[in-house]
Amino acid sequence: MGIIKNMKIKTKLISSFLCIILFIGVLAATGLKDLNDLSLSYYHMYNGNLIPINQIHNIKENLLNISVNMSELVNEKNNEKRTQLIDQIHKLTEKDNKLLEEYNNTSDGQDDWVAGEEEVYNTFISQLNEYREIKENVITLINEGKTEESLNLYPSTLNKLDLVLQSLDKIIQLNSDDAKTDNLKKHKTFKNDVTLTIVLILIILAISALISIILTKQISNSLLKMENFAQRLANGDFTTNIVIHRNDEFGQTISALNKAQENMKELIKQITNNSSNLNCLSEEVYASIEEMNAKMQTINAYIDEISNGAEEVSAISQQIYSSEDEISTGINELTAKASQGSENSLEFRKKAGKAQKKGQESMKITESLFTEKQEKILKAIETGKVVEEISTMADVIANIASRTNLLSLNAAIEAARAGEQGKGFVVVAEEVKKLAMQSSETVVHIHTTVAKVQEAFKNISTNSEDILKFINEHVYEQLKDFVNISKQYSSDSGYINDMSYTIASMTEQISAATNEVTSAIKNMASLSQSSAEYSNEIQSSIHDSTKAIEEITKITENQTELANKLHEMVQKFKV
Structure with missing residues (x-):
């Protein structure tokens, strides 16, 4: 029985018909x-x-x-x-x-x-x-x-x-x-x-029926297993392989289907893991942006304080004419606030640098993930094309069934010509004809199942390409914008640091040159006015940056939502 299972379908059919023809030849002889x-x-x-x-x-x-x-x-x-x-x-x-x-x-x-x-x-x-x-x-x-x-x-x-x-x-x-x-x-x-003729006819009929039953059982069992396998794939179940011990065309096809299922299972596992990583990464980016937004709020508050301080300096400059002590006190306060602004700007610059670094790392991870998944998805789609070979095999079986039907019709005609001597052969021809018709119906069912599997692979390919397109066109570009904004934040913080350092130097010069108080006070008033103007400009820039960060926050939320949807989609598959 094991030898029969491992024989090719073509060999089985030819051997069966040769056996029947041999017995018919013995009967005829x-x-x-x-x-x-x-x-x-x-x-x-x-x-x-x-x-x-x-x-x-x-x-x-x-x-x-x-x-x-x-x-x-x-x-x-x-x-x-x-x-x-x-x-x-x-x-x-x-x-x-x-x-x-x-x-x-x-x-x-x-x-x-x-x-x-x-x-x-x-x-x-x-x-x-x-x-x-x-x-x-x-x-x-x-x-x-x-x-x-x-x-x-x-x-x-x-x-x-x-x-x-x-x-x-x-x-x-x-x-x-x-x-x-x-x-x-x-x-x-x-x-x-x-x-003797009746006995030989009965023996031929029995052997023909036995051969028909064995071939029908083997073919129908294999097709039933393939049908159940296709239904499990249609339901997203990739946990069960087809168990079969044979080396004919059906066994080779089932082995190829099992291999395709393993490849799809591995792909889905990787998509699941990477979607989870992408979800976590999106949450981390969202948290970093929230933190940056909070820092921007703090910087905005500091700028408000600087602006208020400039206004106070301007008011103090008006009072210095009457009191040098008040001028010294104002200079000391201005020096302290300038130092504090310099420290805050340095801290902001460090955080902006960290944000820039994380953005660049996110870009690299996203680009690497995009390239890797694109290659694997394309490879999986290419591997899925093995289903088309089932259709080709089904066409071969349909052709064999058609020829078998034609042979059975010719046999029936020859048996009818033979009269009473061909009655037994008519029964055999009818059985062969039924077997050919059943094979044709089974081939139609195979074509329908293959079409469903191909449609499923097509849907997976379309959804995967949409995901990769979204990452390439939206997520990657938004991360690039985030890195550029972080660079701008770093540059602005350097500018604030330089300005704070200048204010501190000027206050030190004012303290050292007490004999030039009047001139210094005038200069300080002018500088205070300039500082107020710069503070307003910085405040406006920070306001714009805050809006940009809010937009990035929304994009990050959309990315997180997309990652969750991708995760939910792959969770439908059982691996």
């Missing part, structure tokens, strides 16, 4: 042999019995006619009439000689004689010669005019003729008995041949 024996028997009966019997009957008829002519010849007084009768007797004798020659030709061999026929025939020839000798003597006496002597000799011819006719009757009886015996033997042989 047996029938031809029986017909040949029957023909030889009838030929022997006709040539060895009927023809000799007919020849003997003709000889007997001629002898009786000769006897009648002899009776007329003996009593005939007219010489002309006598001459006619003698001619007729000679002609009948010649006919008997030809018939005897033909009879001898039909029985020229030792095996052509019926049992006891040769002895009776030899006796007949001896008696016939004696009869003819006496008959010729009677004719001679009549020709010599010795009528009385011929009349006295004539009864002897009748006695000899009776013996000849008795021998002929024995020959006829022997041939009739032989024909009857041979007919009984052939009738018995015919019954035995009919019984």
